[in-house]
Amino acid sequence: MAHIHIPERIPVRFLERSKTANLVFGAMAIVGAVAFFLSLQRDVTAAWASYVANWLFFASISMGAIIFAVATTIVKAKWNWSLRRISVSFAAFLPVAFLLLLPMLGLGEEYFPWIEMMADDPIVQAKAAYLNKPFLIVRTVVGVAILFSLGIYFAYLAVRPDMGLVDESQLDAGQASWRTRLMSGWAGQEQEEVRSWRRMSKLAPAMVLTYAVVMSFVIYDFAMSLDPHWFSTLFGGWFFMGAFWGGIALTAFTGLLLRRKDAEMERFVGLQQRHDIGKLAFGFTVFWTYLFFSQYIVIWYGKLPWEQTWMVARSGEAWGRYSLTVVILCFLIPFAGLIGRKAKMTPITLQLLTGVILFGLWNERYFLVAPSIVPSYESGAMLYHLLTGVGFLGLFMMSARWFLSTFPMLQIWQPVQAPEMVEVELASAERSS
Numbered sequence: 001m002a003h004i005h006i007p008e009r010i011p012v013r014f015l016e017r018s019k020t021a022n023l024v025f026g027a028m029a030i031v032g033a034v035a036f037f038l039s040l041q042r043d044v045t046a047a048w049a050s051y052v053a054n055w056l057f058f059a060s061i062s063m064g065a066i067i068f069a070v071a072t073t074i075v076k077a078k079w080n081w082s083l084r085r086i087s088v089s090f091a092a093f094l095p096v097a098f099l100l101l102l103p104m105l106g107l108g109e110e111y112f113p114w115i116e117m118m119a120d121d122p123i124v125q126a127k128a129a130y131l132n133k134p135f136l137i138v139r140t141v142v143g144v145a146i147l148f149s150l151g152i153y154f155a156y157l158a159v160r161p162d163m164g165l166v167d168e169s170q171l172d173a174g175q176a177s178w179r180t181r182l183m184s185g186w187a188g189q190e191q192e193e194v195r196s197w198r199r200m201s202k203l204a205p206a207m208v209l210t211y212a213v214v215m216s217f218v219i220y221d222f223a224m225s226l227d228p229h230w231f232s233t234l235f236g237g238w239f240f241m242g243a244f245w246g247g248i249a250l251t252a253f254t255g256l257l258l259r260r261k262d263a264e265m266e267r268f269v270g271l272q273q274r275h276d277i278g279k280l281a282f283g284f285t286v287f288w289t290y291l292f293f294s295q296y297i298v299i300w301y302g303k304l305p306w307e308q309t310w311m312v313a314r315s316g317e318a319w320g321r322y323s324l325t326v327v328i329l330c331f332l333i334p335f336a337g338l339i340g341r342k343a344k345m346t347p348i349t350l351q352l353l354t355g356v357i358l359f360g361l362w363n364e365r366y367f368l369v370a371p372s373i374v375p376s377y378e379s380g381a382m383l384y385h386l387l388t389g390v391g392f393l394g395l396f397m398m399s400a401r402w403f404l405s406t407f408p409m410l411q412i413w414q415p416v417q418a419p420e421m422v423e424v425e426l427a428s429a430e431r432s433s
Helices: 019-042 044-074 084-106 113-117 133-165 173-182 189-222 235-261 263-268 271-302 305-315 320-338 341-345 347-373 379-406 419-432
Strands: none
Touching: 019 044, 019 379, 044 084, 044 133, 044 189, 044 235, 044 347, 044 379, 084 133, 084 235, 084 379, 133 173, 133 189, 173 379, 189 235, 235 263, 235 271, 235 347, 271 305, 271 320, 271 341, 271 347, 305 320, 305 347, 320 341, 320 347, 341 347
8 A cells, every 4th residue: 555656647538429328228218218117007015116216226326336435535545546437426326316316205005005004003103203294205305406416515525626627629619508507606726626636625525324214214214224123223324335335346347347348448447446345345345244134133033013014025935045145246256256466466367256236136135125025025016127227227327428528537636745834835825914
């Protein structure tokens, strides 16, 4: 970590725009929308379980990737300098994710069993102060809006100083338009870099706390409340730390994908970056399993009926094989694959294993939701779930691609070695003037 080399001159690189890619992603979104509406005709509950699970996956890994950039800002990490912009690029999906959230606010008793149970179930009635639709809508809309806004603002702070280092003559119309917007009120290159770094450093801890609270509320409402008699104090942490892990895997997977398409990225996403992000992906594989087992072991040795219902629904004949698949994808394969040094250093292997992690987390989100309200695993319902996921993936990839083709793929400006000293010097200069 002490020998990290950051080039003095970082090239300005944009992902090439592609009408073909946009057409493919648009077609994927249409396929997903059609599959969802056909699924509604087949089984309303299963259709909404699929929709919610896909939203939980794509929204959470987008936010998890941004929080990964936030966490490295807090610790002033430099090793990931060539991956920072990739992490924040997924902020482009957050406005889309917020719009996709709105239909979920209209869900009724076909998705939330506690609505029907509220009339004659004393246990559910005791939770009425929390489990009621008006409060659910308010806390979801307000919480997610605040969290997503912070994520977009963090991306803005990361991108803005780059605009002063980009030659406008080399930009297309869309890039030039965004450069003009982002440079509104420009104060000078050095001042903008220091100001962005200072604000990012102050914003980062608040973002981490907001992320943990809001993501916990979201998973409590749209997954844990589907078993109204069951609860887990680890459930929120399991979800948002899984999303953070997904953000790390997503950053690694995308960085390696871009590395294959661009010679400069191949040079800058080097052994250091691959090894370090591979270690993080491995470490959080173990941590995800630790959180999962921590919930399971308490339920197993306690043998209390109201604690067992959630695990029984996922380990019985109806969903047992699917649950085992989730464990294999989220733990066994990435643990065995990433435990050695060579796998972290080899681009194709690391990309494959981080892809397995992402696919495992996609299945895990469905595992959190569906067994509580869908009686059993069906291959037909799973096909519709997969096609609905293709639609979400199309919108997700279109958003990220737009960001990386509109703003530089590499963060051109870099925090100075001692940003606190620069702040002191600027403040002293302002007072003397």
